[in-house]
Amino acid sequence: MKHKPFCIVKDLHISFHGRTVLQKINLTLNDSKIIVLVGPSGSGKTTFLRSLNRLNEYYPGYSGRGEIELDLSGSMQSIHHPQVNVTELRRQVGMVFQTPNVLPVSIAKNINLPLNLVTDLDKVGREKRLVEALQEVHLWDEVKDRLKENASRLSGGQQQRLCLARVLALKPKILLLDEPTASLDFKASRRIENLLIELQDRYQIIAVSHSLRQARKIAGQIVVMAEGQIAHLLEKEQFESPDMLQKLLEEIF
Amino acid sequence: MNPQNSNDKRYPNQGLLNRPLNWTSKDWETLLQSATIFSALIVLALFGFLVYFTLPLFADGQFSELFSVHWRPFHGEFGLLSMIVGTLVLAISALLIAYPVGLGICLFVHGLGPSWLARPVLLLIHGMTGVPTVVYGFVAVFLLVPLLRDNFSYGSGFSLLAASLTLSVLILPTVVLLINSQLQQVIPTLRVTAVALGISRVQELTRISLPAASYGLLAAAILGFGRAVGDTLIALMIAGNAAQIPESAFDSIRTLTAHIALVVATDSQSTIYHSLFACGLILFLTTASVNLLLHQIKRRACREINDE
């Protein structure tokens, strides 16, 4: 497997209303299987995730400095460059949130609206993408007969997969997942986890997780965060040994 | 109103660099911005007009005469003092009635009454905000005024007392809903603690929850006052409209608002008009200071919440 960096973070500081959330983050992430961020609550995992698609700027009191470079079109490019088109960045770095946030419109429209607004596909192309995306998250068979139904009637797990499909339909390069299973029951979580493992070869996935069990299951690399800083960077071999895991558990919880 | 256009669409594999500026999107934002600036400038235009029309009074040196007691337009006397006093007395007395009543209703809703009645009572208060002012005035003319006239056999019944009672009903929802919204915020956290400490409901409300809702208490008083000062119809219909300084609650009074309505309806001399604009200016400055005060209090309250 070739290991080429796709994300370089240099001296990142982020604060909200003057309260520091992230500090002195220096990190290089290589192409790999799923990267999972773990750490106690308040350690800045979500904020870090949101800094990668510059979504933090939407929160009140945001201020930040430092540099992030992502590889989206074959070469590393700073995402803070004044000429960067932020909305294009966010399309290429897709994000799924903790609680499923489907729009209160039909299932089809949930996927079609973004396709219509941010791509220039024609109707046929959009149809095709819709089907592909829903198949990719294994939702197609469940909803193909009721695409016109309101999406908020789906179960929690289905809604979350629909959100994932909505992002995948836009063909992102990088996929950010913010505790995607936190609000789901055990069975639905399992499904999403298996789905992510399936998707890991097609998209570079970075996920925040609240559970070590989940992290061990899906991760190719674990980033441990504590108090707004990167505490450890663990490769697969390291967190698979029980000793290391024990040490980690003690450290985090 | 579809803001999207073909420039907004992007090719999936295009790099991060911007395409040429998206003018339509920018244009829309500018349009919204101009609408907002226009809306905001109206109040300045209003203020400007009032000042412009009041200025001649300054030039004529008649300004100090405005603050005399005598309104005798046919003798060239345009004193507004009676109206200023009338406005203040009416607004304050209406607030003095509405405030304790409103407080009582809030306490009822927040635990002193049965909980199943809380919603209907709030619904009633909400409903009262929907009653047209002129309807309150109308009913007061035919129910309250005769009642006062017959029971106190003093004058016509069109009096400060009748007007302040009616006006208090009008401003009551403002008082209740403001205090209520604050109590709703503080009570959920405080009540559990209070119950755990064995404090009675009345004690909890008066000693803990109300003090914690002090912003709402203050804002309700200020806003209630502002609303009372700004009202025209109740004063015009019920207060009797005699331009005099009242000596008792049964005296007839005239407010600044009613004064404007009466004079415009009856007269057309230019000096009178100038004094009208002085009335308008006084009213505007009063309610503007009320709102500025409220704005400051709100900001302080917000800052305290943020600091915690």
Place this chain on the structure above:
Amino acid sequence: MNRLLSSCVYCWSWMTTLGISLVAGLLLFYLLSQGLPTIGRELFFGDAPIWAGIFGQVRIWDALWPACVGTLFLVLLAALMAVPLGIASGIYLACFASKPFKRILSLLVELLAGTPSIVMGLFGFALILFLRNTFLPDANTSLFLAASCLALLILPYLIFTTQAALESLSYEYRLIGPSLGFSQLQTVFHILVPAAGRSILGGVILSVGRAAEDTAVIMLTGVIANAGLPQGLFGKFEALPFRIFYLAAEYQTPAELDSAYGTALVLLSLTGMLYGGAFTLHKTLAWRWNQNG
């Protein structure tokens, strides 16, 4: 002693609530008992035949119809002017304005909201005086002027309700758009405004109710007692609230008084319906709409 005080507070809360319920009940009962018997053809059209009356072929005297039409035109015109401006401003303040800019603009709008309605009327009146003195010696108060002043009156409510409706959407919801690569404009018009649509509509209905009930503004800007049906944008007109005010002060005969009761009941039902409609659309009622008489 403490116990006594507690009992007093307790009693007071019950007395006031009971008292205000009685007052409200009495008001409603009184208007219904006096007004209901008067509701009928004669209240609306007097002696005129209905269809001829509706279309203005016959002049209607001493009846409600011209006032109904006057109020309808007044409210529609005012809404036509204020609604687009108010909603646009609300959207801008909630979604686009930078912080310091937003503070200044909101403060100015708050000041406008606090301005007594009679001062709005005076503003309109001053405008006419100004026009007469300058380039339009024939300028006079009219339906159009009254509607413009009413538009100023309801504009702040529209702005507040629109802004509040948008700002009450959760952060998670507001992030959907940006996270999918929408521009701010697309987020606003395709995600946020549709989601807040019901509340915004509720605000529109509330402000229409506010425009329908206001008397002080139109008193200075062109309403008169016996104008008949409005004869155009620049003519005088009648309106429901003014008719109530006028009849309460000037009624000559018991029949006129009856007509006043009927008018009051009609206006109360009208605002009641508008308010009820807004309430079902928007559960957290914006009490602000009625802040200033």
